[in-house]
Amino acid sequence: MASFLVDGLPARSVEAGDRGLMYGDGVFRTIVVRKGRALNWGRQFRLLASDCGRIGLACPPAALLLEEIGRVAPGDAVAKVIVTRGVSGRGYAFGEEAAPTRIVAAFPAPVNLPEVARDGVRVRRCALALAVQPRLAGVKSLNRLENILARAEWCDPVIREGLLADGEGRLVEATASNVFLGLDGKLVTPVLSRCGVAGAQRERVLDLARAASIPSEVRDVSFVELHRADEVFLTNSVIGLWPVAACGERRWEPGPMARRLHRLIEDDDANGS
Amino acid sequence: MASFLVDGLPARSVEAGDRGLMYGDGVFRTIVVRKGRALNWGRQFRLLASDCGRIGLACPPAALLLEEIGRVAPGDAVAKVIVTRGVSGRGYAFGEEAAPTRIVAAFPAPVNLPEVARDGVRVRRCALALAVQPRLAGVKSLNRLENILARAEWCDPVIREGLLADGEGRLVEATASNVFLGLDGKLVTPVLSRCGVAGAQRERVLDLARAASIPSEVRDVSFVELHRADEVFLTNSVIGLWPVAACGERRWEPGPMARRLHRLIEDDDANGS
Numbered sequence: 001m002a003s004f005l006v007d008g009l010p011a012r013s014v015e016a017g018d019r020g021l022m023y024g025d026g027v028f029r030t031i032v033v034r035k036g037r038a039l040n041w042g043r044q045f046r047l048l049a050s051d052c053g054r055i056g057l058a059c060p061p062a063a064l065l066l067e068e069i070g071r072v073a074p075g076d077a078v079a080k081v082i083v084t085r086g087v088s089g090r091g092y093a094f095g096e097e098a099a100p101t102r103i104v105a106a107f108p109a110p111v112n113l114p115e116v117a118r119d120g121v122r123v124r125r126c127a128l129a130l131a132v133q134p135r136l137a138g139v140k141s142l143n144r145l146e147n148i149l150a151r152a153e154w155c156d157p158v159i160r161e162g163l164l165a166d167g168e169g170r171l172v173e174a175t176a177s178n179v180f181l182g183l184d185g186k187l188v189t190p191v192l193s194r195c196g197v198a199g200a201q202r203e204r205v206l207d208l209a210r211a212a213s214i215p216s217e218v219r220d221v222s223f224v225e226l227h228r229a230d231e232v233f234l235t236n237s238v239i240g241l242w243p244v245a246a247c248g249e250r251r252w253e254p255g256p257m258a259r260r261l262h263r264l265i266e267d268d269d270a271n272g273s
Numbered sequence: 274m275a276s277f278l279v280d281g282l283p284a285r286s287v288e289a290g291d292r293g294l295m296y297g298d299g300v301f302r303t304i305v306v307r308k309g310r311a312l313n314w315g316r317q318f319r320l321l322a323s324d325c326g327r328i329g330l331a332c333p334p335a336a337l338l339l340e341e342i343g344r345v346a347p348g349d350a351v352a353k354v355i356v357t358r359g360v361s362g363r364g365y366a367f368g369e370e371a372a373p374t375r376i377v378a379a380f381p382a383p384v385n386l387p388e389v390a391r392d393g394v395r396v397r398r399c400a401l402a403l404a405v406q407p408r409l410a411g412v413k414s415l416n417r418l419e420n421i422l423a424r425a426e427w428c429d430p431v432i433r434e435g436l437l438a439d440g441e442g443r444l445v446e447a448t449a450s451n452v453f454l455g456l457d458g459k460l461v462t463p464v465l466s467r468c469g470v471a472g473a474q475r476e477r478v479l480d481l482a483r484a485a486s487i488p489s490e491v492r493d494v495s496f497v498e499l500h501r502a503d504e505v506f507l508t509n510s511v512i513g514l515w516p517v518a519a520c521g522e523r524r525w526e527p528g529p530m531a532r533r534l535h536r537l538i539e540d541d542d543a544n545g546s
Binding site: 021023056080135 | 358
């Protein structure tokens with residue numbers, strides 16, 4: 001069901017001694033491919049390269065990754081690019097010898113239901129609090145156990161996402177998406193300097209808002225503000241944009257900001273940014 | 274140089290879609306094997322099983338793991354047991370379908386230099402502060418990027434370890450070992466309820482101290498106390514016990530507690546606990 005290129009060659013497996021497996025020593029990005037075109041690629045690559053830099057990895061060239069995405073996902077798909085620190089001996093130290101491993105994978109294209117964009121989704125607040133680690137904040141690293149434990153808190157399929165706070169109760173993100181509020185006429189999203197993952201879709205929404213002169217703020221956000229918000233929505237590259245219809249007892253209607261930004265995202269995808 | 278059994282079969286690789294690689298979704302333990310015998314096995318297995326439970330994984334049976342360690346490491350070696358959540362589709366959620374992957378690896382036996390036990394090692398204090406995550410504290414999970422970034426802070430081979438604090442400046446552990454102080458006639462080691470990895474050697478040292486009526490305390494420890502300590506030592510299963518000779522300007526002589534506990538560890542290994 002998934003197909004993989006490992007260092008450019010079709011493969012079903014990765015060396016058992018790879019540091020990606022041993023220690024989660026790597027980073028990744030998830031990219032939607034439509035008719036063979038990697039959507040939002042500029043931001044995806046920029047973030048991947050920045051994440052590589054944050055943990056001291058050499059990032060593969062953009063052209064090479066694009067070529068491999070095209071090879072493994074020629075039509076509609078979800079592609080995943082993983083860069084690990086490669087194989088080394090036992091131990092956390094790594095020398096010059098460790099050459100990065102590059103994995104490009106293709107998964108089936110997402111099925112985006114029109115009623116979700118229309119009616120929005122139910123979410124819950126997760127009990128797990130994200131740990132504060134500025135050295136890794138924003139980075140989409142292979143260390144994702146917090147997200148997994150948070151996602152395992154519920155199995156009711158009606159609940160589509162879980163909101164995550166840090167240890168001091170600030171809203172940070174959802175388990176696999178970023179969160180935006182429409183609040184007092186502004187677009188507001190949590191700053192990710194302590195924890196959380198900076199999604200490429202989040203960056204795009206902020207860029208599109210700026211270009212459309214929608215006032216926006218990236219700052220600390222409390223759950224009190226979430227409840228006060230006029231509208232709430234989630235973004236990631238695969239779901240696109242999901243209005244939030246409910247969190248616990250609080251209900252929202254899909255709002256004008258979500259509708260407008262959803263349209264701007266679709267235009268941007270169609271025009272191939 | 275390393276050899277691997279994956280789910281009991283000799284292999285050089287692991288499926289590319291394994292969640293251990295995708296998300297660091299798994300746990301591990303590192304075990305010294307001497308003449309085919311897994312040292313400190315009781316505690317190693319108990320901690321592995323406990324870690325599996327902490328992240329909701331089924332732990333393989335002890336007898337199966339021991340048999341596989343014996344097969345992959347028949348003489349003297351360092352064995353590593355990894356349990357991941359196995360292969361699943363894309364996304365953090367996992368269903369009943371994900372069957373754990375069991376990896377048993379053998380690496381060359383460590384070379385323990387007698388002068389290290391005699392003279393001790395130099396360590397430094399790392400700049401990286403460990404994030405507080407009670408849900409994963411103590412667990413030896415595959416999410417080890419903090420340790421890797423901390424270990425990458427220095428390359429001077431004279432410095433053998435780096436001490437790690439949490440965000441509030443408490444001493445927690447070293448990058449790949451646990452830390453003990455001899456302080457006011459007591460054995461003191463940091464509590465690991467917020468962050469850190471609970472090593473099997475740490476558990477054994479605490480058990481041996483108890484059995485030998487050495488008064489011991491597991492509690493918050495400050496760097497002021499580290500500087501005040503009469504002696505300091507590090508433990509992990511591979512190094513055994515390393516007295517700390519220096520951290521920055523502070524110097525210590527290898528102390529009576531380190532010597533006594535080192536001997537007790539060696540006796541325990543010889544007697545096969």
